[in-house]
Amino acid sequence: MTDITTRLARYQRPLLIVGAIVLLAAPFMAYPIFLMKLMCFALLAASLNLMIGYVGLLSFGHAMFFGSAAYATAHAVKVWGFDPALGVLFGAAVAAAIGAVTGLLAIRRAGIAFSMITLACAQLVYFIALRSPFTGGEDGIQDVPRGHLLGLLDLKDNLTLYYVIMVVVVVAFWLIWRIVNSPFGQVLTAIRDNEPRAISLGYRVNRYKLLAFTLSAALAGLAGGMKSIVFQIATLTDVSWTTSGEALLMGIVGGLQTMLGPVVGAFVVVTMANSLSSFAEALMIVQGVVFVVVVMLFRRGIVGEINAYLARRASRETS
Template identity: 80%
Template sequence: MNDSFAPMTQRTRVLLLVAAVVLLVAPWMAYPIFLMKLMCFALLAASLNLLVGYVGLLSFGHAMFFGSAAYGTAHAVKVWGLDPLLGVAFGVLVAASVGAVTGLLAIRRAGIAFSMITLASAQLVYFLALRLPFTGGEDGIQSVPRGHLLGLIDLSDNTTLYYVVMLAVVAGFWLIWRIVYSPFGQVLTAIRDNEARAISLGYQVNRYKLLAFTLSAALAGLAGGLKTLVFQIATLTDVSWVTSGEALLMGIVGGLQTLLGPVAGAMVVVTMASSLSSVAEAVLIVQGLVFVLVVMLFRRGIVGEINAYLSRRDAARQAQ
């Protein structure tokens, strides 16, 4: 596979050690809220990358899972008074349910038709979020309490919440890693590379697609539920097509078909948006320019190009 994050090479062990150290000390070096936003969007982009990069299904509506989980978590925690853990779990369940229903319709088509079905479904979810009485309309669900995790851990402290979010996001990435490097993941890549041959080998392709779609939706839902606890609000922005576009942009900039690409892409896009927050109209312009430059100069994305360079270097060393 086109990824340096392969099962337990020496490079992987070093990378994991460095990543662990960085994650542990990060809240003491940077603003925790920004870091948590970065992690949530990195997980959202990774969930979309699982679908696009490893199954070959281009979704234009992944924000519907992110946003539906955000609203589900906000309602469960604020209105029902559930524990934050149960609230996020409920949000994931909502997102997975939306994903299963949408997937049943979308996987019957391929290519641009599939993408348009996901976009249309996302617009339907956006309309429901705008009109349903319990979503708060244009105001959203505000002042969502963070509460106490399992009744013990006070999440009102940003640093404490950071480590909780970090563990959840790491678990999400671990699940993606396990999916990609499992027999199930190998079937998904076979479907991506040659669906007709996968069918001829006896695989029930639509079942694999539906399961992958639902898993991707659940992971996006985990990101959305965590985001609600971080910012204590669920809004229409969470289900907007702009959020879907940003998630796709993160994957392309960082590198599709790589596990770390969404992280690199999220770092670029989220940092850019935060740095240009005082001139909001410039954000989309700069994002567009970055996208054009990446497509023209780094066709594999940031991590994809690094992986390609490392592969060429290793091949040259072996040839000597």
């Protein structure tokens, strides 16, 4: 097993180099706004994957963190005059606070009960956003100024903003990787695989799950805050259950329990949404078909199947 792991690890450095080159060159080959949308949704999907793939908790309400952070960031930047960086951090903090409250209500339940509690909380946040005066109701918060990052970088330039978003997303993914591969992450995996055994070993399971849920909410909020700066708007769509569904679809299509899966899933789903933006009904049908095909043929998701293939190939080479 160690030899197989070593053989698989040899692919990591070339992939990292290729990934870095692609990220640096991408805005010269594709529309930067599309790429920034892709990165924001990849981070949202990765935050949800942290809960499902590594803790074993299926959340149907991650849009409440994404959307609440989008509203908080937009309001802080436009009305209070916050620096964009401070506004995004404020949005992530708001999402983390909502995550902590929601987690306190939900983590004592498991399975479908946990999922329904997160969905109910998300719907509550949606109706607060719909009725609250500071959110703009159905119009949302529009014309959010991008301003200057720390008074230095002009974020009105799409290319500059792209590289800022890229750095933040890369750091966020590195943080998720560190969480998953830390002793804390190993405890989360143990809770996912056998919660009664983790309890018998003396771990305070609910405390671990609450911390993981709050971290996941903060990461989703970070994505939502950046999205409101990129598009200069926060709308009800950001807190809608459909956004939670898209994030879940991204994780399943790309592959849960993988670091690259949410990125691949986000690329597939966001590209479909952009390509079929003029055909709303067709988009839902195509997304449904893709979901069925992936579940039927690629049970581990795209990246999960590739990892499984490489593992089988390495196993054959060692035998």
